[in-house]
Amino acid sequence: MRTPLLVIGVILLVIGGLITADVFKFQTKEKVADFGPIEISKTDTKRAPINLGWILLGAGAVAVVVGVASKK
Numbered sequence: 001m002r003t004p005l006l007v008i009g010v011i012l013l014v015i016g017g018l019i020t021a022d023v024f025k026f027q028t029k030e031k032v033a034d035f036g037p038i039e040i041s042k043t044d045t046k047r048a049p050i051n052l053g054w055i056l057l058g059a060g061a062v063a064v065v066v067g068v069a070s071k072k
Helices: 002-020 050-069
Strands: 025-035 038-047
Touching: 002 050
Parallel strands: none
Antiparallel strands: 025 038
16 A cells, blocks of 8 residues: 555656746647638647646655555
């Protein structure tokens, strides 16, 4: 039970840290207007919510602490 908790905790810490550091960004393309051969589109850059990163950091820290404190 100790090793899986440590691994999951570390993974959550890394993902949460990357989200909090604003590394994950993605673009969405939306068609605004279409006038025959002319097409107007809009591109938005979005990012994952920072609160999600903080939640994952907290959950990862708890998992690591529980994994370290548990006995075999």
